[in-house]
Amino acid sequence: VLRLRWLKLLSRLALKRPLQAAACVVAVIVLVAVGVIVFAWSGLYNVAASRGHWYVVDRFLRFGMENSVRARAPDVKPPALDDPDLVRLGGAHYHGGCAFCHGAPGSRSSPIVQTMLPPPPDLQEQVPLWTNQELFWLVKHGLKYAGMPAWPAQDRDDEVWAVVAFLRRLPGLDPAGYESIALGGVEPDPSGGRQLATAESSPDAVGACARCHGSEGQGPTSALVPRLAGQSVEWLTRALHDYAAGARHSGIMQPLAAALSPRAVTELAQYYAGLPPSSPEGAAARASGSIENGRRLATDGDAAAELPACLSCHGPSGSREYPRLAGQPARYLSAQLMAWRGGKGGASATHAIMAPIARRLNDRQIADVSAFFASLSPVSGEAGRP
């Protein structure tokens, strides 16, 4: 009622004396602006993180943040968030990318992080307060002035959903359950005292690759992750360089690859290239495509649809610059082809070769070729021979 009376008064003034009314409005705006500048200039406001926010300011900021997230969360249907492959991929990334600030079951966040303002919240308490779409938005876009970064690869929504899937599992997870999901059963090498005292890398980085990609005798922990054992040194090196340079997009791989020294890239590439390809059992599991149709497409291509045979590059005589696809998880292959088809994933040189081909594939063909390559055994050495 009060506001309405104000508006009435204002509109009457504006109608009678428009010039004076406009001058009034401008004067008020100028006064407020000058006041704000004087306040900021005076240094009265304390920006110390050590002091915390005044209760009113804290409530106000939180109110604005919550409404912004709720208003902007996308209206999309999430993938199945109880999918164990999605949860494990998200969990492995959480351990390296999120736990430092948000802590994890069994380990609190660093004391340095706890003195941030606002302090990164304990997610086991916070996650239930948000919907899936709101969590997705938070992980993808981050929060201004809160230290929460955005997802490094903005075109990889599939990876963001993996993190959301894990976050849904997080409340109530005990330390043992957390380790089995996020560490992928990798036993970090026990380091000696000297190594711990002198090593420059943080202990958390140990096992960063193996958390997802596995190590000796153990393949990837999630069907959304590629099998690296037995790939060529050239391809592994190129992949890491492309991630580090941002030519290949992944919010999970880019930060890890960017942190590697040239020597570490070489060592890692040689390590995985030297591993015997592990048994591909389960690679084809849950593959929905027809292996027979996939074999035809992979061997002969489809000239009418301008699809070259996959095996002309990914077959046994293929260049070491190209990945071996035999025994790769069908879901990983499908997801990559879908990303390329959707114009996502980056702009590397090999991307420019593969993306146009992926754009000519339909859903059926993607499922078929993925099932075919997943059904091949990488162990025989004839990676891809039909």
Added chain:
Amino acid sequence: MMQSVLDPGGPQADRIAHLTMILFGGGSAILLLVLAAIGLALWGPSAVRRMLASDRLVIAAGIVFPVALLSALLAYGLVVMRSSIAQADTKADVTIHVVGEQWWWRVAYAGADGTKIAEANEVRLPVGRIVEMVLTSPDVIHSAWIPALAGKVDMIPGRTNRLVLEPTRAGVFRGQCAEFCGTSHALMAFAVVVMEPEAFDAWLAREAAPAAGAGAGAELFVALGCGGCHAIRGTAARGVIGPDLTHVGGRETLGAGILPNGHAAFVRWIAATGEVKPEVRMPAFGMLPRAELEDLARYLGSLR
């Protein structure tokens, strides 16, 4: 490479050149007459000016003359067109299938025992024989035009058109796409090499044979997956999506009439395909080390 309507190399182009001469010659004569009339009307003696202003002259030169002349030209044009149409039924000595694709030419000769000899982006013709080009397109409308040999004929998806040629002299002519067909339409050309009949027969026999090339480049060609799109007969490369490269080293040009064939052109084409020909289907392989590009170029150049 010659590309001129005014320097015909066969009877089909002759007729067009002839028609062109009549049109331009006649048009020039009429222009001179009109200019003379204007001059006389401005500065001529008064008797002439009165004559120019008479109703009779206006009717004769302004109505009767154009009607008669244009009708005669139409009749002549129809006669020329009829002879071209009639020729489409003549039995050809050589049949060449040419498919216009974005943005190159898929060419196939009929081999000895009914097989097809695949070629690309170049057409070779014998002097003095009747050649029939069977024109089709799988994607959009293209148009095949060899200005020095014949008029243009459209290549329309779902239709088969014919173009009959009788080259009368040897030489290298330029053909091009004459119907806008996408981004690199202007970069869709081809070489037409007219040869003496014996040389042509020897060439065709050579083309029918598989490729004879080897070395590091040959292995790279297969390993890099080039064979997924390109065929080199006699090797593991059997792709049919892109141009057949069995004898690519012997062609006049690369990239469908864009680059003069040679080692440097091969390297440039493979490393920077999209720069040479925007939006081309072939991906660039610029990430290859220089030595491998050179190996590939050497191998392809040796395929003659």
